[in-house]
Amino acid sequence: MAKLDPRQHRSKESMYDAYLDLLADNEAIISVQQLCTRAGITRPTFYKQYSDLEALRLDIHNNLLSKLKKALTINHPIPMADYEASNALPENMVLLFKHIYQHRYAYEILLVNQPDALFINDVKSIIRQFIIEGIRYSKAQERLVQVDRDFLISYTTGAYTETILWWIKNNYSMTAEEAAGSLFKMALKGPYSS
Template sequence: MSDKLDPRQIRSKKKLHEAYLALITATKSTLSIKEICDEAGVTRPTFYKLYNDVYSLRTAMYKEMLHELNQMLVIKEQMRVEDVRVGNLPINMVNLFQHILDNAIFYHSFLLISPDSDFINELKSILKNYIEDGLRIADSEENKLSIPLEFAINYAVGAYFESILWWIQNNFKFSADEMTILLLRISLKGPFTDEIQRLFKLEK
């Protein structure tokens, strides 16, 4: 299989991706190449020019999606924690949720309908890199972390991932901006009111 695709192959690839998502959403079962090709209106020889099997199709789909997500999470402009406002949110964080919302069927399929452990691990790895970069930028003399960096990173990865799952399961009841605000608030201030936070403040 060649990495260079002509316009017809690109169209076929798009049809196969859409067909896979449509079928897995409807049937929630293991799919055959024939079923996918029939749904896409693509011949089996065309399928085999692009993929070896259904597994390689799934892998190509999530690799492409995660590459797009990774590009959106590159921190190009540093933002201090004290500069964050409702009208001035970290664009990368908003991009994370907007990307998931724009590709809702894909993420619903790969995270909930037919969970893919390889995809989930790679998604968590991308989240970890993004969070680590953000925490290292924020960990200045004026804004020192009160807990070990590695602990904070792994805690945040779990929080981000579970928040994404909750958002999908609840039919995206909040916008991308609102999800960013919620996650920032709980990350910076915790889930409690300021009064309760003071009761649980740890002494150094």
């Protein structure tokens, strides 16, 4: 992939922001001209980067999703028992919430204000893969899992997704560490104290 010069990079960022702003303004139909006016660029500048608005939309998705995948990549797997013994949090769970917060404007629009089904499904798919890898790396003994593995993966994917939505809708009322800690605690022991 060719590296963008600084002007192209700024133009691309302006287009990302303008597209999200137009969605936030509840624009039912966005035109290239509206986007260019909002971004402060010319139509030829837009068409140097994208064939149409759908290409821009997908580029915004892919940009965010690649960063989400990177945040959730398990680089140093640790068995579940080690987390329980140390009261440490999986680094990736904290990075998940930090990533969401860092890109909160885009997530607020694409997940909550103007939900984009394609984006939501892709986020769920990435979270699902993270959970599958986490189960594999945790070295949890299969005999201790009391439910069907696929059921567990679906349940946990939903829990992560709904927790992210709750966190956004509640204006990030917990820190990334607190949100990750609460989610991890429930994943290990459920919501009740023993």
